Amino acid sequence: MNFDEAQVIAELAAIFGSAHKGVIVGIGDDGAVVATSPKTVITTDMAVEGTHFNTAWSSAFDIGRKITAANLADIYAMGAKPEYLVVAVTLTGDESMEWISDLAHGIAHEAASCEVSVVGGDLTRGAIKIIAITALGSVEKPITRSGALAGDSIYISSLPGWSGAGLKLIQRSEVDDLQAYAIEQFCAPSVDYSAAVALAEAGATSMCDISDSLITQAAQLAHGAGLAYNFDRELFTADPEFSALNELALHEGIDVWQWIFAGGEDHVFLATGRELPGLRVGSVAKGEGVTGLEMKKAPDTWRHFN
Amino acid sequence: MNFDEAQVIAELAAIFGSAHKGVIVGIGDDGAVVATSPKTVITTDMAVEGTHFNTAWSSAFDIGRKITAANLADIYAMGAKPEYLVVAVTLTGDESMEWISDLAHGIAHEAASCEVSVVGGDLTRGAIKIIAITALGSVEKPITRSGALAGDSIYISSLPGWSGAGLKLIQRSEVDDLQAYAIEQFCAPSVDYSAAVALAEAGATSMCDISDSLITQAAQLAHGAGLAYNFDRELFTADPEFSALNELALHEGIDVWQWIFAGGEDHVFLATGRELPGLRVGSVAKGEGVTGLEMKKAPDTWRHFN
Numbered sequence: 108m109n110f111d112e113a114q115v116i117a118e119l120a121a122i123f124g125s126a127h128k129g130v131i132v133g134i135g136d137d138g139a140v141v142a143t144s145p146k147t148v149i150t151t152d153m154a155v156e157g158t159h160f161n162t163a164w165s166s167a168f169d170i171g172r173k174i175t176a177a178n179l180a181d182i183y184a185m186g187a188k189p190e191y192l193v194v195a196v197t198l199t200g201d202e203s204m205e206w207i208s209d210l211a212h213g214i215a216h217e218a219a220s221c222e223v224s225v226v227g228g229d230l231t232r233g234a235i236k237i238i239a240i241t242a243l244g245s246v247e248k249p250i251t252r253s254g255a256l257a258g259d260s261i262y263i264s265s266l267p268g269w270s271g272a273g274l275k276l277i278q279r280s281e282v283d284d285l286q287a288y289a290i291e292q293f294c295a296p297s298v299d300y301s302a303a304v305a306l307a308e309a310g311a312t313s314m315c316d317i318s319d320s321l322i323t324q325a326a327q328l329a330h331g332a333g334l335a336y337n338f339d340r341e342l343f344t345a346d347p348e349f350s351a352l353n354e355l356a357l358h359e360g361i362d363v364w365q366w367i368f369a370g371g372e373d374h375v376f377l378a379t380g381r382e383l384p385g386l387r388v389g390s391v392a393k394g395e396g397v398t399g400l401e402m403k404k405a406p407d408t409w410r411h412f413n
Numbered sequence: 414m415n416f417d418e419a420q421v422i423a424e425l426a427a428i429f430g431s432a433h434k435g436v437i438v439g440i441g442d443d444g445a446v447v448a449t450s451p452k453t454v455i456t457t458d459m460a461v462e463g464t465h466f467n468t469a470w471s472s473a474f475d476i477g478r479k480i481t482a483a484n485l486a487d488i489y490a491m492g493a494k495p496e497y498l499v500v501a502v503t504l505t506g507d508e509s510m511e512w513i514s515d516l517a518h519g520i521a522h523e524a525a526s527c528e529v530s531v532v533g534g535d536l537t538r539g540a541i542k543i544i545a546i547t548a549l550g551s552v553e554k555p556i557t558r559s560g561a562l563a564g565d566s567i568y569i570s571s572l573p574g575w576s577g578a579g580l581k582l583i584q585r586s587e588v589d590d591l592q593a594y595a596i597e598q599f600c601a602p603s604v605d606y607s608a609a610v611a612l613a614e615a616g617a618t619s620m621c622d623i624s625d626s627l628i629t630q631a632a633q634l635a636h637g638a639g640l641a642y643n644f645d646r647e648l649f650t651a652d653p654e655f656s657a658l659n660e661l662a663l664h665e666g667i668d669v670w671q672w673i674f675a676g677g678e679d680h681v682f683l684a685t686g687r688e689l690p691g692l693r694v695g696s697v698a699k700g701e702g703v704t705g706l707e708m709k710k711a712p713d714t715w716r717h718f719n
Binding site: 131132135136137138139140141142143144145146147148149150151152153155156157158159180181182184185187191193194195197226227228229231232233234235237239241242243244246249251252314315316327331 | 437438441442443444445446447448449450451452453454455456457458459461462463464465486487488490491493497499500501503532533534535537538539540541543545547548549550552555557558620621622633637
């Protein structure tokens, strides 16, 4: 960086400085002080250069949006409303001020879409770029991963798989509209947070964000509930996006179920309940384990410590 | 890593699994749910391999302790009581299970010393090791950096400079007891959190942790309060540790004030007020800027985005 760190901090503070009514002490002290409800949800997710993003593929704005979305989706997945973020960033020193500013604008943009404020952070140097975000939200009745009841149906808020498809296509120099859409879903997904709110309001008994892939997280939910999660592959094909995703997969010679079941990084909500909005894809029954998510080859799953 | 990530997560969850009475939903969901008071302090601090630590110098246990202490000290510096931590870790894949376990034990050890629980986290891969921690605490009356009043005295909870001395000495193969003490303060400082509590209870008008160096943070406090911070170098020499630190500095041919004023990474508390515990080192007056922290050469300061 051919500028002072104090300058970077001032720039970031200005971008993040939009006041949220609950902020009592904002950026610039040892810690921020915020108004909180009796039950607070807290989650953290980091994006690592070379693992989660690559500056040759993604703009700083998109990188900022994506990691922010991952945190916000986790808060919504608990049936909660996000309120505050803190952002710890490692920079290599090779970044331009414009790149850093774009990153901050991407974070602030995604946060503002949920009326969330960035209230603090940490800026350090290192050999690679890292963005670690922690989100806080308020909740009255948390919706956990383990609350499903036998007889519940299983719903997804939209079709997963686009992010996995985008990862496969991202290095292509020429892409058509459909391929470009998939790449966009990988680089900076548009998360439908309102879908999680609708699932919670409709009485979801369990919910999670399937960013670690449907197959991994369905297994966790089934285990958590001590019940069997039985999916019906045919029901996924009813999704209006299925034929487009399938077309992409056929063109690439890939089993589309690999993307849908095991793609990962899709910020789609999976929930259980009697009658919920979204696409019904299976049912919960006495027993254990997951059925109906079989693929042609073993999945490359994404696993995080949540 | 010659083992599955699920194994690492299970190991970490077991180490961090000690139940805090306020934990409503712990590790293993999209987010943790914790009981919070109406005012919550939140702070984040990350430790980056090659910048903040080096595995050749520090044990995993010490690395974990140190970054945890940095976060806890920030919470105490706001006049707050820390309660919960989330921990995001990037590993290279070259770590042994023992190293990872030691890191987690270091974090858990420091957290437990303040009755704080680790309630969640994120585990990812990358080219270097990174530990990003976010701490939450409860506060009734936050003590900010800007609350000093003209006529207040300035106090420090103990003599800073040991961490800077330790950094200078860390690569020596043979060290005496005094040098070993300094190195220990760099690698895994013993933070006297009770000193911050005592300063808050005695009515500190402003307080901060001087991990970014006394000279940097005194300037921030003076600017925040719109007052002059006038230090008296002679008063520092009254500290019972001064002669030992000075002896080390003389031996190294270093200006001891360089370590004391500009060393950085000392988790010492700086506060203002009428009559406080700790060492009185100056006074606050009408005016602006900082006097009395002059050194023989310009400091190498540490700056973070707080």
